[in-house]
Amino acid sequence: MASKASFVLLALLLLAIAFPASARVKQPVGGGNLKPWECSPKCDSRCGNTQYKKACLTFCNKCCAKCLCVPPGFYGNKGACPCYNNWKTKEGGPKCP
Secondary structure: OHHHHHHHHHHHHHHHHHOOHHHHOOOOOOOOOOOHHHHHHHHHHHOOOOOOHHHHHHHHHHHHHHHOOOOOOOOOOHHHOHHHHHOEOOOOOEOOO
């Protein structure tokens, strides 16, 4: 009986080594270094000078949630966040403000 328990324990240990928990965690797509809770203040700053603030904030927060990055400044500088820069609409225009 003890050998059967040892075998089960050994099998579980081997599975844990072969498939670590960190490998099963879905990583963000964008490669940015923001935490999800940091998106809102960054987008508030990015969208601060636009007359379309509600739309800007909606899309900025959506892009930040995916990319975990918001370019600096009010406009442009998208090269700082490649994921943010490369996400396009169906028509091919920029998705992120």
